[in-house]
Amino acid sequence: MQAWTRPEIPRLPGYSKPPLLYDTASQRMIEAGPSDETARLYVCGITPYDATHMGHASTYVAFDTLQRVWRDAGYAVRYTQNITDVDDPLFERANATGVDWRELGESQVELFRNDMVNLQVIPPDDFIGVTEVVDDIARAVQNLVDRGLAYEVAVDDDSEIAGTGTRRVDIYFDNTRTEQETEWRLGQYSNYDETTMLRLSAERGGDPERPGKRDPLDPLLWKAQREGEPSWPSTLGAGRPGWHIECSVIALESLGRNFDVQGGGTDLIFPHHEFSAGHATALSGAPLAKIFSHSGMVAYHGEKMSKSLGNLVLVSRLIEGGVDPRAIRLVILSQHYRSDWEWTDRLLADSFCRLGDWLAAFTETADAGPRSGATPASAISVVNEMREALNHDLDTPAAIAVVDGAVRSGVDDPGLLAAAVNALLGVNLER
Template structure:
């Protein structure tokens, strides 16, 4: 089965065929660095990390770029409030981004371009659009002429008649003088300098970039004129990604991306997450509960990436319990001193691949993982209580190694060992290990060691009864 992904632009599942065989280029819109990252950011970057990891597992060489928007009205406003520079605010929250996102096991991007480091490339792209008559200058501002680009609206499905004044997103907040525009939907590529704001020299006068042109320029500079995958939240489909397409394709005469992927939004108890509603939750707040970072990652991956994700206390508690099950399975062999030698169950791997090939269906992939984890838990309990298992040791080792391998594809790792205890507080895995060690000692007739282990277990409240048929029963 070939990997199929849902393309927002075509509104259908399509087989993934990259521009270059064996390689994949990805660009995902990064954060505007004026505040701490919230759960919506966590979802987005966990999702794209999962996509990247899966493509790599499928054998693709992935180049992943994620930008930082380090100049923006919100950054400037916060800098003015605190009496510091825009650069101070940006640097603080870029560091905060890494401090918050890395515990979630999100791999670093190959490149993290910043807008302020790409002013020259932005200006070059704007000039190309002016030369091709896709843009015009008014009083030091440069606007993209939406009516000049016949395919405008092909991503969002919006027609010109549906566009309203102010549809250019953030730009409208800074540019109420819509009378300057030829059409209400035209959006700023370059904004003339305002008193007290950072500005750069340009052929059109001092100013700074509009929001949308930034990503177009950075994609072009780092990945080329056409990339394989462009990702972002569904709230970016319009206007941001629609405008990116218009700018890039008007300038380059080529598609900006073969596949457009968008993750669903996070809601809180069914309502949109926002500061005004008081239901805004940062990654930092969740981790400080304290909450195992893998619980957050699992919570995100338990929903298909395109679906809405509702954050409730019940949902988080459920993820906590689910992670306990999965973690117990991931640590099963490690606590028994097993070494990973990559003896994998390829039947199980095919089930996982079939699920994930269907538009990165992480809930389906997780179902395969939980089947393995629950079986390992059942076999461990059986061994502890009855001194035997229904499954041979080699097969259990294979199941454990397959679980660890596939969990890694989803970025789920049990990095810190927590005791898995029974009702009396004993480490269940330690009990299993001791019983296994005693059984091995009995096989080689090392009865002194066997007796020492029996006594050790008795001190833990575990009594062993050796049966005539060679089996050992356990009494607690």
């Protein structure tokens, strides 16, 4: 699947250090430095409907910032993102709107691409729709079945596909058997107790009360063909992939084992990242990733922004209404990526003012002199202060405060500051 146009990223004098990131699994800060010259990043992509809301944008801007720090440290980056272009919520929305699910998905992915371009987000090197790799996923599930790490559950009391005499079965991951035979342990990435995991499984696409499962938390790997739903032929029977196995297979095939950072929102900690990690360990014999990094949730009008509530702030609608996408990005960057926060008109107004101040201070026509009468600050020193802030768990609010300080003091090289704001924060002051 085609991604989007890559923004130009200026090269700055000097280098960042490998950043410290908070790892959800170990609950501590870990240096996110690659073992070789290439940093490997996987961020879970959208299910293509209601794109791109501010929760999506906040996550992708957060991990875009990580890419920018890595690149400023001199590393190459290999970045993979999936698109869950076959899933129950997509089918439900397509049925509700009378649109073919493929057309809905394609239109929403194109909208997402445009939003990412406008927000200056660096595109993934591998942008992969689940529908492109169904055969690979089916082979991975067959591997787990053959090794006794997955099992069958009959559909509708052993019902058959009409006219074929073929018994329909769903395939589930065996958590207990996998724990016995690999280094993976249920709960090791989320640190949640069983009660919490059962609740979240029920809320987030799991089926803990499904009869026939060996354990209520065992996740679906392969869903047998259902009437009115798309399916693909395989040795498992006609069907389609479960949610978590898709990311495991895409990540392993594009990034390899134990890559540097698995990213996504906190709503993916369980069950998605827990089981993606379990599947990957079962398939490869190694951990999925070294660091599991999660961005906070975004609220609107006092409630978490969600498709089910319909309280979505969409990037495309803001831009259509005349909002400068650089101001949208500045709103996101003004919040620490791990914090839960609420989108407000006041935040947007503040970002408009900040953008205006930065444009006045750091564009080619800017006066390098200080506003306060003090001696202009050294631009390279300001750049290094920005780097220090971002090196500590991508502290974009602190980096913004450094730039705001430079606006007040003035700098000896406004052009260098403009380049740094572009390279490190993704806000292009020259366009």
